[in-house]
Amino acid sequence: MDEILLDVRGLTHRFRLNRRAVVRAVDGVSFQIRRGEVFGLVGESGSGKSTVARCVMNVYRPTSGQILYKGVNVCDPRQFRANRAMLQTTRQIIFQDSTSSLNQRMSVADIIAEPMAIHHIRPKRGTLRDEARFQLKYVGMDASYLDKYPSELSGGMRQRVAIARALSMEPELLVADEPIASLDVSIQAQIINLFRHLQEEHGFTFLFIAHDLSVVRYLCDRVGVMVAGKLVEVAPTAELFDNPLHPYTKALLSAIPIPDPRRERARTPYAFDPARFERDGELVEAAPGHLVLRKGGGAE
Amino acid sequence: MIRRNPWLYYGRKALAFLLSVLVLSAAAFYIARLAPGDPLVSYYGDRVERMRPDERARAEEKLGLNAPIHVQYVRWLRGALQGDFGISYKYKTDVLEVIGGRVGNTLILGGVGFVLIFGLSLGLGLFCAWNEGRWADRIVCRLGTVTSCIPEFWLSLVLILIFAVNLRWLPSGGAYSVGGTGGVGDRALHLILPMTVTVLGHLWYYAYMIRNKLLEEARAEYVLLAKAKGLSRRRVLFKHCLRNVMPAYLSIMAISVPHILGGTYIVETVFSYPGIGTLSYESARYQDYNLLMVLCILSGVVVILFNMIAQIINERIDPRMRDAEIVETTEVTGVGE
Amino acid sequence: MNGRQTEGKNNSPALLEVSNLSVSFDTPQGELQAVRGVSFALREGEVLALVGESGCGKSVLCKAVMKLLNRNARVKSGSVKVDGMDITNYRERDMERLRGKLFSMVLQDPMTSLNPTIPVGEQITEAVRVHEPKLSRAAVRARVLELMRLVGIEDPESRYRLYPHNFSGGMRQRSVLAIALASRPRMLFADEPTTALDVTIQAQILDLLREVQRKLGTATLLVSHDLGVVARVADRVAVMYAGRIVETGTAEEIFYDPRHPYTWGLLRSLPAWAEPGQPLYTIPGMPPTLIDPPRGDAFACRNKYALAIDYEEAPPMFEITPTHLAATWLCDPRAPKIAPPVGGEARG
Numbered sequence: 001m002d003e004i005l006l007d008v009r010g011l012t013h014r015f016r017l018n019r020r021a022v023v024r025a026v027d028g029v030s031f032q033i034r035r036g037e038v039f040g041l042v043g044e045s046g047s048g049k050s051t052v053a054r055c056v057m058n059v060y061r062p063t064s065g066q067i068l069y070k071g072v073n074v075c076d077p078r079q080f081r082a083n084r085a086m087l088q089t090t091r092q093i094i095f096q097d098s099t100s101s102l103n104q105r106m107s108v109a110d111i112i113a114e115p116m117a118i119h120h121i122r123p124k125r126g127t128l129r130d131e132a133r134f135q136l137k138y139v140g141m142d143a144s145y146l147d148k149y150p151s152e153l154s155g156g157m158r159q160r161v162a163i164a165r166a167l168s169m170e171p172e173l174l175v176a177d178e179p180i181a182s183l184d185v186s187i188q189a190q191i192i193n194l195f196r197h198l199q200e201e202h203g204f205t206f207l208f209i210a211h212d213l214s215v216v217r218y219l220c221d222r223v224g225v226m227v228a229g230k231l232v233e234v235a236p237t238a239e240l241f242d243n244p245l246h247p248y249t250k251a252l253l254s255a256i257p258i259p260d261p262r263r264e265r266a267r268t269p270y271a272f273d274p275a276r277f278e279r280d281g282e283l284v285e286a287a288p289g290h291l292v293l294r295k296g297g298g299a300e
Numbered sequence: 301m302i303r304r305n306p307w308l309y310y311g312r313k314a315l316a317f318l319l320s321v322l323v324l325s326a327a328a329f330y331i332a333r334l335a336p337g338d339p340l341v342s343y344y345g346d347r348v349e350r351m352r353p354d355e356r357a358r359a360e361e362k363l364g365l366n367a368p369i370h371v372q373y374v375r376w377l378r379g380a381l382q383g384d385f386g387i388s389y390k391y392k393t394d395v396l397e398v399i400g401g402r403v404g405n406t407l408i409l410g411g412v413g414f415v416l417i418f419g420l421s422l423g424l425g426l427f428c429a430w431n432e433g434r435w436a437d438r439i440v441c442r443l444g445t446v447t448s449c450i451p452e453f454w455l456s457l458v459l460i461l462i463f464a465v466n467l468r469w470l471p472s473g474g475a476y477s478v479g480g481t482g483g484v485g486d487r488a489l490h491l492i493l494p495m496t497v498t499v500l501g502h503l504w505y506y507a508y509m510i511r512n513k514l515l516e517e518a519r520a521e522y523v524l525l526a527k528a529k530g531l532s533r534r535r536v537l538f539k540h541c542l543r544n545v546m547p548a549y550l551s552i553m554a555i556s557v558p559h560i561l562g563g564t565y566i567v568e569t570v571f572s573y574p575g576i577g578t579l580s581y582e583s584a585r586y587q588d589y590n591l592l593m594v595l596c597i598l599s600g601v602v603v604i605l606f607n608m609i610a611q612i613i614n615e616r617i618d619p620r621m622r623d624a625e626i627v628e629t630t631e632v633t634g635v636g637e
Numbered sequence: 638m639n640g641r642q643t644e645g646k647n648n649s650p651a652l653l654e655v656s657n658l659s660v661s662f663d664t665p666q667g668e669l670q671a672v673r674g675v676s677f678a679l680r681e682g683e684v685l686a687l688v689g690e691s692g693c694g695k696s697v698l699c700k701a702v703m704k705l706l707n708r709n710a711r712v713k714s715g716s717v718k719v720d721g722m723d724i725t726n727y728r729e730r731d732m733e734r735l736r737g738k739l740f741s742m743v744l745q746d747p748m749t750s751l752n753p754t755i756p757v758g759e760q761i762t763e764a765v766r767v768h769e770p771k772l773s774r775a776a777v778r779a780r781v782l783e784l785m786r787l788v789g790i791e792d793p794e795s796r797y798r799l800y801p802h803n804f805s806g807g808m809r810q811r812s813v814l815a816i817a818l819a820s821r822p823r824m825l826f827a828d829e830p831t832t833a834l835d836v837t838i839q840a841q842i843l844d845l846l847r848e849v850q851r852k853l854g855t856a857t858l859l860v861s862h863d864l865g866v867v868a869r870v871a872d873r874v875a876v877m878y879a880g881r882i883v884e885t886g887t888a889e890e891i892f893y894d895p896r897h898p899y900t901w902g903l904l905r906s907l908p909a910w911a912e913p914g915q916p917l918y919t920i921p922g923m924p925p926t927l928i929d930p931p932r933g934d935a936f937a938c939r940n941k942y943a944l945a946i947d948y949e950e951a952p953p954m955f956e957i958t959p960t961h962l963a964a965t966w967l968c969d970p971r972a973p974k975i976a977p978p979v980g981g982e983a984r985g
Binding site for chain 1: 903
Binding site for chain 3: 521525527529531533539
């Protein structure tokens with residue numbers, strides 16, 4: 001479990017709005033993901049968590065900082081070109097909205113086999129169609145779906161197809177950007193179980209972007225908390241939920257609704273004032289494996 | 301708040317405008333001269349055929365047609381910048397004077413036509429949206445599609461046949477009766493047919509756009525909320541939906557000005573209505589270079605100008621576009637929570 | 638379904654009484670029965686939550702009561718009574734008088750439910766003016782500012798002229814609430830009011846809803862898929878599945894003593910109830926299509942406790958307590974006794 005698969009160092013991404021205004025969507029974010037773990041990145045809308053995912057996948061080019069994937073700096077054009085095939089096959093992304101991320105005019109079999117066709121990978125199981133059938137079975141769907149189109153599938157099914165497509169490349173790192181946010185409760189549970197199965201039985205490594213903390217708590221090994229482009233706290237899941245240190249983390253955790261009327265009504269959310277948020281500071285290790293953003297980097 | 305510097309903004313727009321006009325003038329100049337035909341014919345008429353080569357050379361030199369095209373163009377440009385656009389070969393007077401005599405007629409036809417199209421299409425669009433799916437809407441939609449498919453020149457001819465030739469109610473062409481005083485009534489009578497063709501040719505296109513945009517808006521969530529707070533259907537349609545459709549409509553209508561003007565050119569020619577359209581047609585036909593140049597540039601300026609106006613309307617009228625910069629910064633920092 | 642469930646032993650009278658309401662949509666594939674014979678009552682000053690997954694008909698129900706459905710929808714049967722007055726056959730003009738004044742609405746996405754080209758203050762003003770057109774300009778303005786303060790918009794004077802896009806998500810939803818409350822409605826329909834908002838804002842808006850409801854005594858019908866949200870604000874809960882209400886009771890009864898297998902499934906699939914290290918519970922199968930709904934209990938084929946009769950005859954509402962009713966044959970005295978797999982308190 002100790003090999004570091006993804007090492008993000010001082011990642012900064014700015015969006016230029018016009019000549020004067022610049023938004024720091026991601027500001028000096030550093031974290032590591034070990035092989036075989038599920039790393040959750042949580043935050044509210046606009047916190048920059050999706051931007052991190054996109055930088056990791058080379059969708060955006062970061063303004064500064066390094067992203068080392070298996071020791072290759074993916075932000076460096078020369079290193080990227082030299083390792084292009086490896087980078088494009090072993091990292092895969094799953095998006096929130098499977099309605100728009102799957103081509104509506106392709107059949108399920110074609111969608112799943114497309115990455116293999118693009119990279120000219122010889123299918124292990126004979127034909128591309130066999131491969132698609134295998135992957136579909138892997139995510140819990142039978143072969144009768146092979147010739148269906150995305151519009152004929154339900155949201156949960158579509159998300160499974162998106163996962164099957166990502167798995168067809170036998171990736172080592174799966175980036176899932178809010179993969180369950182648009183699904184119904186009972187379907188969410190199915191997809192969460194699938195992710196858990198993939199990680200436990202097959203050792204996939206996940207970067208799991210989410211805003212629903214109860215899901216993150218259930219699924220992730222370690223969690224990073226982002227607010228306004230800053231990573232403010234990183235800790236093992238149990239440690240983070242039992243002993244949150246940063247005021248924003250406390251506010252976020254206290255806001256999780258509990259499906260239990262008596263306790264939910266007794267709960268008072270911990271208020272966090274974004275205006276007083278201290279951007280400066282650096283991550284310091286407050287407890288073993290538990291990093292928190294503090295000013296000056298010193299003790300409390 | 302970040303605000304654009306208006307001087308810079310309009311300065312840049314003006315620069316783009318001038319540059320476009322310059323390119324347009326050069327293109328028009330070259331293409332006109334490369335087209336086959338003899339410009340001397342329009343100046344000297346039939347006499348050209350009897351000219352000796354040396355007379356011809358002298359005539360060409362007099363009109364400045366013997367130099368290479370780029371020299372001619374620079375010469376023309378220098379004159380144009382001083383307000384001298386040369387003389388019309390055909391009318392032997394200053395080009396601006398020739399155009400000045402006609403421009404009023406076109407403005408009446410195109411201007412009144414535009415106002416009619418603007419108002420009628422808005423009304424028709426609203427009417428159809430209000431009656432969506434009912435028989436009134438369906439009939440208007442069918443009729444509109446049919447009329448917008450009829451070519452203008454054909455419609456003109458049919459109308460002339462019916463109202464001028466057979467029924468003899470209306471004059472078949474011109475802007476006023478020959479030898480008449482040109483009184484308001486007389487002019488209006490002459491305008492009826494060309495105006496009808498101009499309006500019918502464009503009306504449905506814009507009315508249909510209004511109708512569909514309104515219906516699209518009517519499915520938006522805010523309409524549901526507006527109804528939930530007790531607003532009547534009429535008020536929702538007229539205040540909320542129409543207001544959100546107007547920016548798109550205004551900018552499309554601004555773009556439509558040259559379009560409608562182009563339509564009047566055809567209509568003018570068919571009705572031999574003495575406007576810019578017929579003049580352009582003649583000048584191109586008789587290689588009346590100087591006249592053609594000014595008419596080309598005039599039309600071009602109208603097109604470019606109204607496209608720019610459309611763009612400015614679009615940017616100004618919608619509050620989201622007006623302070624697009626503020627939107628972004630607000631979203632990111634979450635002001636006000 | 639019978640009208641029994643509408644009574645209950647709560648003494649306050651029913652403000653809204655919906656009985657046996659059915660709504661269908663005409664689709665190219667056929668008639669989609671979105672709401673199938675639903676009966677419920679909303680009492681003065683209570684918060685009733687309608688819970689269910691997408692497509693179960695909960696939003697359609699709200700719109701059907703306010704008669705805001707699209708043209709392809711038809712109310713097939715049933716009646717809607719307000720204060721004992723039957724409004725089922727009201728025409729559009731009569732409904733316009735009721736909307737805003739009697740009932741009002743808050744929608745899911747505050748970004749799309751506000752008109753983007755009209756300043757927020759003006760949109761609230763419009764809502765105040767609808768039912769009180771004779772109010773003086775100053776009085777209207779005072780009322781608008783009062784409303785903005787009521788929903789927690791600070792410094793309303795300067796925010797009055799701002800456009801929706803100048804506001805953050807939470808502020809927008811507060812503005813929508815101000816609009817909804819403008820004519821002091823007696824009922825508020827809140828359709829997923831916090832789904833589009835961030836978690837930290839979510840609780841604020843819910844507490845605001847609750848506070849407003851206490852201050853003004855507005856009866857609230859909350860539509861939500863999120864059981865956490867429901868737990869926070871609801872007095873009573875109605876669980877919907879495939880166009881029907883399958884269980885209704887007080888919040889405590891539904892969360893601590895659920896009786897319908899679908900309610901069990903919903904509660905058990907929440908990560909908050911999961912045993913660490915164990916896979917999450919999932920309800921097998923998919924919700925049925927409502928174009929040709931199955932005979933009997935629509936949930937039967939996903940229900941491992943299903944009895945033979947479930948496939949034949951739809952269960953009536955069985956009364957467990959005067960406030961707690963469930964539509965499942967398992968509550969029939971002749972049915973085998975099953976210990977509910979959920980109930981009790983969540984971890985976390």
